[in-house]
Amino acid sequence: MDRLTSNDGPLTEPSLPDPIPTLIERSEPIDIVVGVLTFNDGATAPAAARGLIEGFRQYAPEKRVLVVNCDAGSQDGTPDLIEHAAGHDASFWAVRHAVSGSSLHVLSESGVPGRDAAIRLLAAVAERLTAKVCLIVDGNLKSAHPRWSELLASPILDKGADCVLPHFSRNRYEGTLTNTLLAPLTRALYGKRMTYHQGGAYAFSDRFVRSLLLPQPWDEEIATYGIDGWVTTLAAAELADVYEAMLGPRLRQGKPMGDLSTIIAQSVGCIFHMMERYQSTWEPVTGSKTVPMIGEPAGLGEPVGALHVDRMIHGFQQGLRDLVPIWQIVLAPDTFQQILELGIDDADSFQFPSSLWVQVVYDLALAYHDRLLHREHLLKSLTPLYLGHTASLILATRALPGKRMEEELERVAVEYETMKPYLIQRWRWSDE
Amino acid sequence: MMSTDPLWYKDAVFYEIPVKAYADGNGDGIGDFQGLIGKLDYLEWLGVDCIWLLPFYPSPLRDDGYDVADFLTVAEQYGTFQDVKRLLDEAHRRGIRVIVDLVLNHTSDRHAWFQESRQSPQSSKRGFYVWSETDRKYEKARIIFIDTEKSNWTWDPEAKAFYWHRFFSHQPDLNYANPEVQQAMLDTMTFWLDQGLDGFRCDAVPYLFEREGTICENLPETHDYLKNIRRRIDASYQGRILLAEANQWPTDVRPYFGDGDEFHMAFHFPLMPRLYMGVRSETRDPIIDMFTHTPEIPPNCQWCLFLRNHDELTLEMCSGEERDYMYYTYARDPSMRRNIGIGRRLAPLLDNDRRKIELLHSLVFTLPGSPIIYYGDEIGMGDNIKLKDRDGVRTPMQWTMDRNAGFSGCDPAQLYLPVVADAVYGYQAVNVESQKEAPHSLLQWMKRMISVRKRFPAFGRGTITFLRPANGKVLAYLRRYDDVVLLLVHNLAESSQAVELDLTAFAGTTPMEVLGEARFPTVTERSYVLTLAPYGYYWLDLTLTPSDGAYGIEQMVL
Structure with missing residues (x-):
């Protein structure tokens, strides 16, 4: 079923900076737009762009490829370096996307400020050029490979998919927030078992591009810090034909992403925000289905350093000391009571049951919906609880084989689905 | 509300008050209890936890009241016994405790x-x-x-x-070998405790007993008697304290804490001149050396730290060389010297340099112990070295720029001592009223520091670990208590300094500057570099918070 009908509405194309309109007018037809998002990524972006161009030469040499570098104002000559790397095998445009004052302080997964504006700009360029595929890749990736071109574009070009999301090889404890909240919550809500790996690389069909250009969420704050979550949720909720491409590991040139509570607030806030928008979509959904996958598992995830479980438990216990008044407001009495009881455990026997964790997440989603507190405070109060659950998960699985870890995460995901009526029931009460 | 914690004194900020110098309630030119009661709101506003009153007993005043003529009554010029009880009630109502001087060693020859x-x-x-x-x-x-x-x-x-007599000839020593004396002084203490006093600052305790062949200081029989006092107090009174005045080396003072069964507190006399030495010589060595020579004390005991008091800045616990250095740097004018010490107030000692005043206060607020502020130092009051003995640092408190500094409505000629009226420290320039109005005044700074200090029990109860960065002009130490770790960094030099600190044990922590709640760069496995303004200081909280990058998952949660 194709729900991408909403793109019949008015599109809100961003104003394209010079000389892009002129270039579009003069451009020959383009099949594939490859957008490279950069901010001082001279060390990695040229190789990434070159690799994708090479990949298209091998996979679809007949396709006309345009590389568009959306840069946030690099000081290291990134656009010139990419242009040089692209050579004559693809057309190349460079554009500096808008970066508002506030977004300078918002570092996205890619480390590119104004990432939402860049994606919107690329979508607009792709739409104006009537490209079949708009492929977007982060310039800070060290692991971009020529085969990504085919993995990302072929589901759209060959199988009529609307959106191809990345599926990266990961180490056991990489992406704990994604694995214990973002992905399973999205799965429970929209019925799609997506890995919810944000950023890195996407491919969008022309139809999906049009839906990206709908007014929402561009005028909302959510776009500034949650564009990746928005894209992923859009793919899940609009019931588009979604694929996941197994791209191997995602190795990045490190950039600070901000403090933990901000990352949590932004990523979880995006999902909660979208729950309001898609309430009628997710309410009737029961169960879940896998999404089609392309590619083969390859490589290992990003290296994981030392994990300080004791500090995580300490972080949880500090939350118990400092945030009880907030938790008392945002959590259901039964949830709150169970959380208080966890504070009695010593570090060695610390256990934060997954069922309780899911209950916490659903309570917070309801509190967010009901605006029981300033939303940022509410979301940041999740941080110690996340630390507690993560610590518990690590304690329970670190001596087990990797397969058992996957089974544990599957149990968490099933818990979200099983407890979804808890969410729906309370959500309805609150709406009444 | 007063804290019910029996160890309240470990977190408290003390404030020393000579009743005659603080506020005159009846307009006779001498401070009194009525005046002091009227200033309790100010002390509460400032954040003081406990006031220490100098002797207010009848006295011929040949040693400013330390020559007591009657332990059980109140000197007429200060008020009545009822006034003392009203002071106690009013102070307690504001959460302020009151301890008083008790001169155990001797009396006036008029007694x-x-x-x-x-x-x-x-x-x-x-x-x-x-x-x-x-x-x-x-x-x-x-x-x-x-x-x-x-x-x-x-x-x-x-x-x-x-x-x-160990002190002035008009102060004969009591004979503690006599059980009747022991009982009489015990009765004196219980009399005042029954009135509601919260404890005693016990004057000149090392000298109670004499024994031939000894230096007649710190004798075992003295400790036996003091332990007996403590037992009596603990048995009948809750939360009362004994503070020892023993101008001795820390190792000699240590026995006065006993096994936590003698004094609750004792002044750390030798540290005080070394704080001044450290700043003037721009090196941390004298300060760290002093702590190297400071033994552990029982967990229910506490050091009292101070910068100045009603006496001279005593140099008794300094070597001849150190004493010469202190005189050379802080009292070149011989008229500034008193006995073995310097008869000046804090601000003039530090050239009225606000940066140095803040720095030294930062040290006494953050080193192990409870700070005592000498009245008037919170506004940077000056002194009058032309006055005899130690009167130069005992002039009337400067409340306003009005007549007699707002201390008294009397004819200025009637004042017990003239107010400081010079161009720099005079009451027109330095007074509580104007500094309360100025948001960045020394007084407002003190209030803020006291308030911040109270947020961290680590200052009063924590352990101390000195860091040893290569830059010797910077004094840096950690204070730890429970899960809290504070990093205190002080630049003792009059020039800006950079310092590299080894904080690898705290890698991943994001220090929080507690005065301004500003986040500092996250600690990594490499040296942590700080730059400090001249006489600058940082109070940094290294305690892990959920937002610190200290869990190993921060950069890969998504």
Whole structure:
């Protein structure tokens, strides 16, 4: 079923900076737009762009490829370096996307400020050029490979998919927030078992591009810090034909992403925000289905350093000391009571049951919906609880084989689905 | 509300007040209890937890009240017994405790006990003092007031005998070898505790007993008696404290804490001049050395730290070389010297340099112990070195720019001492009223620092670990208590300094500057570099918070 009908509405194309309109007018037809998002990524972006161009030469040499570098104002000559790397095998445009004052302080997964504006700009360029595929890749990736071109574009070009999301090889404890909240919550809500790996690389069909250009969420704050979550949720909720491409590991040139509570607030806030928008979509959904996958598992995830479980438990216990008044407001009495009881455990026997964790997440989603507190405070109060659950998960699985870890995460995901009526029931009460 | 914690004194900020110098309630030119009661709101506003009152007992005032003529009443010029009780009630209502000076070692020669004692060898009070037919006993005991006293013995023509005194000759020492004296002073203490006093600052405690062949200081029998006092207090009173004045090396003061069963607190005398030395010589060594020589004390005990008090800045616990250095750097004018020390207030000692005043306060607020602020130092009051003895640092508190600094409505000629009126420190320029109005005044800074200090029990109760960065002009140490770790960094130099600190044990922590709640760069496995303004300081909280990058998952949660 194709729900991408909403793109019949008015599109809100961003104003394209010079000389892009002129270039579009003069451009020959383009099949594939490859957008490279950069901010001082001279060390990695040229190789990434070159690799994708090479990949298209091998996979679809007949396709006309345009590389568009959306840069946030690099000081290291990134656009010139990419242009040089692209050579004559693809057309190349460079554009500096808008970066508002506030977004300078918002570092996205890619480390590119104004990432939402860049994606919107690329979508607009792709739409104006009537490209079949708009492929977007982060310039800070060290692991971009020529085969990504085919993995990302072929589901759209060959199988009529609307959106191809990345599926990266990961180490056991990489992406704990994604694995214990973002992905399973999205799965429970929209019925799609997506890995919810944000950023890195996407491919969008022309139809999906049009839906990206709908007014929402561009005028909302959510776009500034949650564009990746928005894209992923859009793919899940609009019931588009979604694929996941197994791209191997995602190795990045490190950039600070901000403090933990901000990352949590932004990523979880995006999902909660979208729950309001898609309430009628997710309410009737029961169960879940896998999404089609392309590619083969390859490589290992990003290296994981030392994990300080004791500090995580300490972080949880500090939350118990400092945030009880907030938790008392945002959590259901039964949830709150169970959380208080966890504070009695010593570090060695610390256990934060997954069922309780899911209950916490659903309570917070309801509190967010009901605006029981300033939303940022509410979301940041999740941080110690996340630390507690993560610590518990690590304690329970670190001596087990990797397969058992996957089974544990599957149990968490099933818990979200099983407890979804808890969410729906309370959500309805609150709406009444 | 007063804290019910029996260890309240470990977190408290103390404030020293001579009643006569603080506020005059009846307009006679002398401060009194009525005036002091009127200033309790100010002390509460400032954040003071406990006030220490200098002696207010009847006295001929030849040693500013430390020559007590009657332990059980109140000097007429300060008010009545009822005034004291009202002060206690009003202070307690504001959450402020009150301790008072108790001069255990001696009395005034006007005290009834001495008058009766000198009358005849058969007097019932004869044994209350140490009499001798010769002045050749206890010759190993040093003379403390060397600039006024030639001997520890003085001939009394009426008694026709010599009497023993460790301080002024008009202050005969009580004879603690006499059980009646022991009981009489115990009764004195319980009398005041029954009125609601929260404890005593016990004056000159090392000298209570004498024994031939010794220096007559710190004798075991003294400790036995003090332990007896403590037992009596603990048995009948809750939350009362004993604070020892023992101008001794820390190792010699240590026995006064006993096993936590003698004094609750004691002044750390030798540290004080070394704080001044450290700043003037721009090196942390004197300060760290002093802590190296400071033994552990029982967990229910506490050091009292101070920068100045009603006496001279004592240099008794300094070597000859150190003393010369202090005189050279802080008292070149001989008229500034008193006994073995310097008779100046804090602000003039530090050239009225706000940066140095803040720096030294930051040190006494953050080193192990409870700070005591000497009245007027919170506004940077000056002194008058032309006044005799130690009166130069005991001038009226400067409340306003009005007549007599707002201290009294009397004719200025009637004041017990003239107010400071010079161009720099005069009451027109330095007073509470104007500094309360100025948001960045020293007074407002003090209030803020006291308030911040109270947020962290680590200052009063935590352990200390000195860091040893290569830059010796920077004094840095960690204070730890429970899960809290504070990093205190002080630049002792008058030039900007950079320092590299080894904080690898805290890698991943994001230090929070607690005064401004500003986040500093996250600590990594590499040296942590800080730059400090001249005489600058940082109070940094290294305690892990959920937002710190210290869990190993921060950069890969998504």
